[in-house]
Amino acid sequence: MDKDKEFAVAYLRYSSHAQDHGNSIEAQLTCINNYASAHNIKIEKYYTDVAKSGRYTYNRHQYLQMKADFESGELKSKTIISRALDRYHRHTSNQLLDLDWIEDNGIRLIAINDSIDTVSPGYNKFAAAVVAAMAEETSNNISKNTRAALLECAKQGRHLGGIPLIGYKVNDVGLYEIDELTAPIIRDIFNLYASGMGYSFIKKHLKSRGYKTTNGNDFSDTAIHSILTNKKFKGTYTYDRTASKDSDGRRNSHKEKSEYVVIPDGMPAIIEPELFDKVQEKMAQNARKQTHRTGKNYYALNGFLQCPECGKAFSGNVNNSNGHKYLQYKKSCDCDLKSVRADHLNKFVFHAVKNCIFSPQNKQKIMDAVNQKLSLQKYIQCGETNAIQNKIIGLEKANSNLMKYLEKGKATDTILAEIDKNEKIIKQLKMQLDSKSNEISEIDDKAYECLVKKFNNYMCTVKSPESAALKAALIDNIQIGKENITVDFKPGVTIDENTKDYFNAG
Numbered sequence: 454m455d456k457d458k459e460f461a462v463a464y465l466r467y468s469s470h471a472q473d474h475g476n477s478i479e480a481q482l483t484c485i486n487n488y489a490s491a492h493n494i495k496i497e498k499y500y501t502d503v504a505k506s507g508r509y510t511y512n513r514h515q516y517l518q519m520k521a522d523f524e525s526g527e528l529k530s531k532t533i534i535s536r537a538l539d540r541y542h543r544h545t546s547n548q549l550l551d552l553d554w555i556e557d558n559g560i561r562l563i564a565i566n567d568s569i570d571t572v573s574p575g576y577n578k579f580a581a582a583v584v585a586a587m588a589e590e591t592s593n594n595i596s597k598n599t600r601a602a603l604l605e606c607a608k609q610g611r612h613l614g615g616i617p618l619i620g621y622k623v624n625d626v627g628l629y630e631i632d633e634l635t636a637p638i639i640r641d642i643f644n645l646y647a648s649g650m651g652y653s654f655i656k657k658h659l660k661s662r663g664y665k666t667t668n669g670n671d672f673s674d675t676a677i678h679s680i681l682t683n684k685k686f687k688g689t690y691t692y693d694r695t696a697s698k699d700s701d702g703r704r705n706s707h708k709e710k711s712e713y714v715v716i717p718d719g720m721p722a723i724i725e726p727e728l729f730d731k732v733q734e735k736m737a738q739n740a741r742k743q744t745h746r747t748g749k750n751y752y753a754l755n756g757f758l759q760c761p762e763c764g765k766a767f768s769g770n771v772n773n774s775n776g777h778k779y780l781q782y783k784k785s786c787d788c789d790l791k792s793v794r795a796d797h798l799n800k801f802v803f804h805a806v807k808n809c810i811f812s813p814q815n816k817q818k819i820m821d822a823v824n825q826k827l828s829l830q831k832y833i834q835c836g837e838t839n840a841i842q843n844k845i846i847g848l849e850k851a852n853s854n855l856m857k858y859l860e861k862g863k864a865t866d867t868i869l870a871e872i873d874k875n876e877k878i879i880k881q882l883k884m885q886l887d888s889k890s891n892e893i894s895e896i897d898d899k900a901y902e903c904l905v906k907k908f909n910n911y912m913c914t915v916k917s918p919e920s921a922a923l924k925a926a927l928i929d930n931i932q933i934g935k936e937n938i939t940v941d942f943k944p945g946v947t948i949d950e951n952t953k954d955y956f957n958a959g
């Protein structure tokens with residue numbers, strides 16, 4: 454029967470614009486198919502462009518394909534059917550160009566809802582262009598309204614859609630609230646960086662805690678950097694026209710764009726402004742230092758060593774001479790002084806430090822202080838643990854509800870994907886719980902002895918906020934003389950006779 458039918462192609466376009474309601478692909482398809490069957494037309498081919506703006510043609514592959522197919526003579530059809538003219542174009546000049554193209558190629562255009570049919574006696578190219586102009590006006594309004602609405606929301610400090618920034622959740626009225634589940638991640642990152650830890654230490658720490666980005670990835674350098682520089686964490690609400698960064702730190706451009714809205718205290722702060730500023734300062738310092746970094750080797754006493762003559766620093770580097778390779782501390786002045794082996798000096802200094810700290814009369818004081826800190830940590834963690842526990846319960850409940858749908862045979866890809874997503878989050882949260890419950894909450898005599906034994910090696914090899922703080926609290930400076938090495942302790946550090954002997958013998 455096809456012989457009696459006229460052939461046509463159908464063109465459909467769906468943009469994901471929220472305001473583009475009523476233009477679903479299904480609605481367009483039904484409309485076109487109903488029209489075709491009522492008019493005894495057979496649709497030869499469907500061309501569908503999805504989620505592209507109607508304002509420009511260059512990104513509409515199917516639209517261009519359709520034109521190409523007409524021009525190459527591949528189609529039996531000489532007719533295009535669409536639900537409305539605005540499916541073709543929302544830009545008048547393009548519209549007129551294409552109306553010319555339609556005319557030149559002898560093609561018939563039917564726009565069902567606009568009652569346009571280019572072969573009908575009443576057809577008028579300019580009337581069609583007017584319809585197009587109206588469509589364009591609508592499009593302009595949509596984008597204008599969207600921009601205006603976003604700006605208005607931004608001025609009220611509201612969340613503007615998408616996944617909320619890590620550390621925050623969005624409440625019923627669209628305002629930010631601190632998410633106690635992810636806020637600890639932000640606090641850890643800022644505190645660790647402020648205490649002198651580098652990105653690799655921070656990454657390792659986050660991983661050991663089971664912390665992930667909003668997208669479920671491990672934290673990258675870029676992600677950490679973008680968190681450390683985001684003013685929102687100190688409570689400054691900002692609205693930037695450029696696409697917002699996700700928690701993996703990706704965004705289209707690295708250039709700093711002008712911010713349209715900046716509201717100090719426009720949202721709850723996770724980080725104290727003082728800490729935030731300290732971190733910015735530190736980042737600037739580190740950027741300057743970058744050029745003469747010591748690389749991967751860790752020099753535990755860097756920053757404490759100096760020349761007794763002129764006061765200039767000794768700092769770590771690798772000695773490669775005479776076939777032996779070892780780490781050493783080297784002078785930076787012209788005084789007549791030799792380098793010292795890093796491992797020897799480290800051991801020597803930290804042995805003395807150990808004797809000062811872990812003296813018998815200090816033992817009880819240290820254990821009390823450690824236990825006090827551990828119990829405080831435990832108390833803080835109780836809150837975090839509860840929050841995680843509750844989130845797991847919520848997700849498990851959600852999944853069991855979704856499973857009920859599955860049992861009723863109503864499985865859809867969306868439901869399956871949702872269950873899968875929830876399972877992944879549950880797994881992550883359980884890892885976080887595990888790492889928290891593994892932390893010790895009290896030390897006894899045995900743990901104390903173990904701590905003392907490990908102390909020297911720990912101080913020589915581990916770069917951590919704790920080791921840095923300890924050094925800063927105890928050591929004032931170390932003079933590397935020609936004959937002697939002198940360690941000056943901070944005032945208040947008591948040194949017993951044994952240690953004094955050790956020093957003078959060493």
Ligand SMILES: [Zn+2]
Binds near residue numbers: 762764765786788
């Ligand atoms: Zn010197």
